[in-house]
Amino acid sequence: MDNRTKGILSLIASTASFSLMGVMVKMTGGKIPLMEQVFFRNFVMLFIAAYWVKKSGSLYFGHKGNRHLLLFRSMFGFMGVVTTFYATNNLYLGDAQSLLKLAPFAVTILAVVFLKEHITKVRILALIFAFVGALIIINPQFNSEIFPSLVALSAAFFAGSAYVLVSYISRKSNKESGMTIIFIFSFLSCIFSLPFMLMNFVIPTPLQLFQLLMIGVFAAMGQYFVTTAYGFTDASAISIFDYVGVIISTILGRLVFGESLKQTSYIGMAIIILSGLISYYDVMHIKKNVSLK
Incomplete structure (x- = not known):
């Protein structure tokens, strides 16, 4: 199995984990404050990462x-978590995940600009179509749904920035292990969120405590697989497989919360997924031509 295939499978496992995390976030939303959700997510993940860093003999705080x-990756990651949780709590799960899935396009743009990865005209067109799909999902009407939709778009940018940094750090000559990256991210996120959590802390019920702990477990799984994925190959080459989460989240939203999405949401999702597939096939076409030369 080559590194690209390993990266693809890891990214699919990651997006499935984050979709399940989104269900737990939405279940506790409105009952548990946002920053308390964020803190528990990273607190659980911190202990899991610390165990694996020690077991693997990696450096806790990197080279x-x-x-x-690592600091910038953690800052972008933290802002991505906060905005993702806000969007998940205030939008339909399918709508939120569809907008959040613009992150692969942010990854592609940032990877081209900062990592000097190659992008073609086909992928530029795919980016434009994806933006159109996002506008269809948002359906601007200047009502209360506009702000959380824009927050979801900003979350995609923060996530994309964090993933590009993961790809860069993981492939440097003095590269860091995936668990080191996750440990530092979790450690700093706990510090960032702790003061805000204490200002508005709510004692969870046993069920809510279980759900908060599962947020951390699913987040740890998602972070492990996404960090592993972007360490295998070019970020722009595999980021498109993050779109599996759109389908998973939509199914979970209907099964768990009985959400009935607008027809325009399905159209927007279809456009975004189609744009992603076009981008992926373009990458594969380039790889095939290079291998034949």
Whole structure:
């Protein structure tokens, strides 16, 4: 199995884990404050990552030359978590995940600009179509749904920035292990969210506590697989498989919450998924031509 295939499978496992995390976030939404959700997500993940860092013999805080990059990755990741949780709590699960799935396009753009990865005209057109799909999902009417939709778009940018940094850090000569990256991200996120959580702390019921813990478990699984995925190959080459989460989240939204999405939401999702597939086939076509030369 080559590294690209490993990256694809890891990314699919990641998006499934994050979709399940989204269900737990929505179940506790409105009952548990946002920052308390964020803190529990990272607190559970911190202990899981710390165990694996120690077991693998990796550095807890990475190599000295990488620490500024690890800090930026953690900051973008933290803002991505906060905006993702807000969007998940305030939009239909399918709508939220569809907008959040613009992250692969942010990854592609940022990877081209900062990592000098190649992009074709076909993928540029795919990006434009994906943006059109996002506008169809948002359906701007200047009502209360506009703000959480825009928050979801910003979450996609923050996530894309974090993933590009993961790809860069994981493939440097003095690269960091995936668990080191996750540990630092979790550690700093706990510090960032703790003061806000204490200001508005709500004692969870036993069921809510279980759901909060599962947010952390699914987040740890998602972070492990996504960090592993972007460490295998070019970020722009595999990011498109994050779109599996659109389908998973929509199914979970209907099964768990009985959500009935607007017809325009399905159209927007279809356009985004189709754009992603076009981008993926373009990548595969380039890889095939290169291998034949």
